[in-house]
Amino acid sequence: MKILGFIIVIACTFGGYLWAGGHMAPIVKAAPPEILIIMGCAIGAFIVANTTHTIKATLKNMNCLIKPEAHDKASYMELLSVMYMLFKLARTKGWLALESHIEDPENSELFKQFPGFSHNHHAITFVCDYLRIISLGNENPHEIEALMDEEIESLTHEKEHPAHAVQTMADGIPALGIVAAVLGVIKTMGSITEPPEILGKMIGGALVGTFLGVFLAYGFIGPLAGALKTRAESEVLYYRCMKVSIIAFLQGAAPQVAVEFARKFLPHHVQPGFLELEEKLNELPSPS
Numbered sequence: 039m040k041i042l043g044f045i046i047v048i049a050c051t052f053g054g055y056l057w058a059g060g061h062m063a064p065i066v067k068a069a070p071p072e073i074l075i076i077m078g079c080a081i082g083a084f085i086v087a088n089t090t091h092t093i094k095a096t097l098k099n100m101n102c103l104i105k106p107e108a109h110d111k112a113s114y115m116e117l118l119s120v121m122y123m124l125f126k127l128a129r130t131k132g133w134l135a136l137e138s139h140i141e142d143p144e145n146s147e148l149f150k151q152f153p154g155f156s157h158n159h160h161a162i163t164f165v166c167d168y169l170r171i172i173s174l175g176n177e178n179p180h181e182i183e184a185l186m187d188e189e190i191e192s193l194t195h196e197k198e199h200p201a202h203a204v205q206t207m208a209d210g211i212p213a214l215g216i217v218a219a220v221l222g223v224i225k226t227m228g229s230i231t232e233p234p235e236i237l238g239k240m241i242g243g244a245l246v247g248t249f250l251g252v253f254l255a256y257g258f259i260g261p262l263a264g265a266l267k268t269r270a271e272s273e274v275l276y277y278r279c280m281k282v283s284i285i286a287f288l289q290g291a292a293p294q295v296a297v298e299f300a301r302k303f304l305p306h307h308v309q310p311g312f313l314e315l316e317e318k319l320n321e322l323p324s325p326s
Contacts, residue, residue, distance in 0.1 A: 040103040040265055047257040068222070068243035072250050075218040076211060080259075084207045096200035102269035103262070109276050111308045113154055115318060117161075117276065118297045118310065120152050121283045124169065125293035127325035133173040140166040140173070148325055164189075165280055172288065179288040186281045194274045201267035208259035215251010219244050279303060294319060 056062065085093065109117075127135050127148070139146040143166050149156040156162060168182060176182065222244025229240060283300035291299065294316075301315055310318075 040106065040261075043261065044258065051253065051257065064239060064242045065246055065249075068246040069250065072215075072218045072222070072247040073254075075221065076214045076247065076251055076254065079214050079217070080207050080211050083210065084203065087206065088203050092199055092203055096203060096266070099200055099266055099269055102265045106265060106268055107272040107308070108269060109272060109308065111310060113276075114279065114301075114304055114308050115310045115315065116152050116154050117279060118283070118300060118315060119318060119322060120149070120155050120165075121280065121300065122293050122297045122319050123148055123151075123322060123325045124165070125283075125287045125296055128169075128287075129293055130325075133169075136169055136173060140169045151323075161276060161280070164277055165284075168284055172284075177288060179285050182288060183281070183285050186285070190274065190277050190281065193277060194270075197270035197273050198267055201263050201270055204259060204266055205263035208255045208263055211255035211259055212248075212251040215248045215254075218247030218251065220247075222247055275304075 052062070088096075124136065124139075127139075139148050143149050143156070143162050146156075149162065168186065171185075172182065222240070226240040226244055229236070232240075279300045282303045283296050286299035287293065287296035297315070297319070298312070301310060301312070304310075
């Protein structure tokens with residue numbers, strides 16, 4: 039859908055221009071050097087303004103154009119199943135029974151049953167760290183929730199930083215379009231003795247820079263920043279779901295009720311149905 043949106047932007051912009059009687063030749067001729075100036079400066083400024091970590095994270099999350107959300111309904115079904123297994127083991131055999139799983143999650147037979155979750159290093163670390171704290175004797179749900187909130191807030195800032203960085207670049211691109219246009223005017227002034235027909239084409243080419251600056255900023259880079267933010271929010275939602283289930287269990291909820299709290303927390307488009315989740319949980323083997 040994201041790619042379709044970009045296609046619509048291009049089709050409507052240039053389709054309307056041609057419909058109004060415009061000609062593409064001046065734009066096609068002027069566009070390559072203007073784009074080089076605008077996007078080259080924008081990318082250079084982006085590199086200067088951001089850390090290597092942010093640059094890598096931005097490139098990694100470009101798949102937001104193909105996969106807007108990090109986790110789908112099946113992913114949350116798996117997550118809720120993992121949490122249920124952990125809670126059931128803790129309830130039936132005590133917190134110490136979790137020790138072998140949380141201390142060495144890579145070799146845990148429990149986690150290996152859920153490949154999607156077990157390959158998410160940050161998520162499995164998040165769960166294991168808090169279960170470790172609880173198993174060491176801190177079962178105060180308010181203290182654990184406060185600590186989780188602090189970590190999730192820090193995580194949110196980290197995940198959303200690429201979106202902020204790209205939005206900052208988008209905000210600067212119209213000004214860089216003016217830079218490209220001014221350079222085109224300077225070039226035109228150097229040919230002021232040329233006849234009006236030639237000067238008109240040169241001035242038109244210079245104005246392409248202003249057009250491209252606004253077009254690229256609001257038609258492409260700005261929406262890309264929005265897509266990156268949506269992707270980041272979907273990643274953080276995964277951690278919030280884990281938090282809700284852990285806190286509910288700490289407050290005395292039964293394992294199935296604790297994961298039901300987390301299920302109800304989820305947005306409807308990724309929320310498993312009650313009966314669907316119950317059936318899945320009933321199919322799970324007894325944890326050991």
